[in-house]
Amino acid sequence: MASSVSDVSVLRTADQRDAYLKGLVQIAQAAVPESLVLAEVRSRAASFLNEQTFPSTRQEDWRFTDLSAMLGIDFATAGESFVTEADIAELRLSETAGAQVVVVNGRVSRELSQLHGLSEGAIVGSLGDRPELQSQLAERLAQASGNHEVFTALNTVGFADAVVVWLPRNQVVETPIQIIYVSQAQGDSLFVQPRCLVVAESGSALTLVEDYWGDSTATHFTNAVTELWLDANAQITHSRIEREGAGTFHIGKTVVTQARDSQYIGTAAGFGAKLARHNWEVYQTGEQTTTRLYGLAAIADTQQADTHSLVALSHPHGIMEQEHKAIVDGRAHSVFNGRVAVAQKAQLTSASQLNRNLLLSDQARVDTKPQLEIVADNVKCAHGATVSQLQSDEIFYLQSRGISAPQAQRLLIYAFAMEILDRIPVETLRSRLAATIAQWS
Structure with a gap:
């Protein structure tokens, strides 16, 4: 043929x-x-x-x-x-x-x-x-x-x-x-x-x-x-x-x-x-193991940022927490694929996963896939994802307090990002990255 x-x-x-x-x-x-x-x-x-x-x-x-x-x-x-x-x-x-x-x-x-x-x-x-x-x-x-x-x-x-x-x-x-x-x-x-x-x-x-x-x-x-x-x-x-x-x-x-x-x-x-x-x-x-993952992607123009994560829990009393955020402007593209695998032996495990995305442009794109694979039957697990834009009522509220619209937008973006950047324990690095976000428009 x-x-x-x-x-x-x-x-x-x-x-x-x-x-x-x-x-x-x-x-x-x-x-x-x-x-x-x-x-x-x-x-x-x-x-x-x-x-x-x-x-x-x-x-x-x-x-x-x-x-x-x-x-x-x-x-x-x-x-x-x-x-x-x-x-x-x-x-x-x-x-x-x-x-x-x-x-x-x-x-x-x-x-x-x-x-x-x-x-x-x-x-x-x-x-x-x-x-x-x-x-x-x-x-x-x-x-x-x-x-x-x-x-x-x-x-x-x-x-x-x-x-x-x-x-x-x-x-x-x-x-x-x-x-x-x-x-x-x-x-x-x-x-x-x-x-x-x-x-x-x-x-x-x-x-x-x-x-x-x-x-x-x-x-x-x-x-x-x-x-x-x-x-x-x-x-x-x-x-x-x-x-x-x-x-x-x-x-x-x-x-x-x-x-x-x-x-x-x-x-x-x-x-x-x-x-x-x-x-x-x-x-x-091993048992009683703690994992905490925090992520931030801030991209614009035609950039692409892709985070693929896997957390494999295979023993009892494991703790896992993950939060990943993305700020996407221009024609940029953010991808998140987070997989949490809880094996049969991983009883009494606590796992949570959240992906939050902020779109700043009509042409920005997000693909998100939080994923739980649970075989154990005595666990506490949750996951979720959100994709949103800056809320006009939040911007209006800040404007009513004497803040210009561009400043209000930067302030909201800054607050969104700093929930992740505040996790960085080195103050000088945290301050430098905060300054980068503060200039985001």
Whole structure:
């Protein structure tokens, strides 16, 4: 039976996607230094990728996020970097002085990093600088659930360096640790793959800030993976900020593995990039585990922000709370797909999920899908979603108090966003992001 014209077109597109993914794999593998071969880990990821294709909107997880614009771009890994202290001075946080890791184009910059204020026993820095830890880290690196996903595996195949944060038992780090990821292209379209591994052993605690930054309109592809391991009774407060340049395709993965009695509080805020996708996965692997996720996307023009989350509760007495907000202006597009999976053994679990969206334009678009999958029969779970515009009566009320209409609009947007940004525990960062929202019009 002869193929139709449309069938041939689909096949050609599929072939192009296969070839494109294989090309990215080759580029990534060529960037791996000899000191970080990690053959077994990378081999497994490469074998998985060999059976995959570049995602398309025909796949359920990518139904609302079209990556086809990337297919015409020839990405290349970074060459020499020209990032200076002046370029990042405004990104440094006063609260993290002495505990800052700067990553330039996927590699830790020893010249720009400041690591003299750490607690004794804490390990923070480049994996390449600690070859003696590689066998120990192999038990954690790329071992979390959720590795069977195209972009996570692509990062595993080709990350050229990795930030390591390792806290020994009962170590409480009072100073927040800041990781600044900077992408800077020099001619070619840049392809970078930042990697971060955080291990908090039993009874330890830290505050972590990840800041992805880039002010260039040049074409970038940032494919980032952060793995966080919380052993029994460990605590991590994590802030993830994405504000890359207008030409950036940003695909990020945050995977959290929690043992019993641990607590993870995560806040993710996205403002930049042409297209930004954050895959946020949390696996509760012990009893009495607490997970709290807060997210904010503020986008305009033709930006797209996509948050896909999964929280898997598999033991009794788990607590999970998630709230994600989006501010969408112009012809921007926000996507939220939040999945909460409560297994049969996860009795007496409490889980809530809420997605709230604020549309500022008639052309703005939101696709939202909060999702509960409950097998256990003794749980307390709820979810919901709202999509709304600024209310005219609220604006009128503020105008009646002497506030102009534009100021009233900014004030309402500010209040909407600050419910999430107030969750960020680092005051300097919270203030800077608040100032960004305050100028939103």
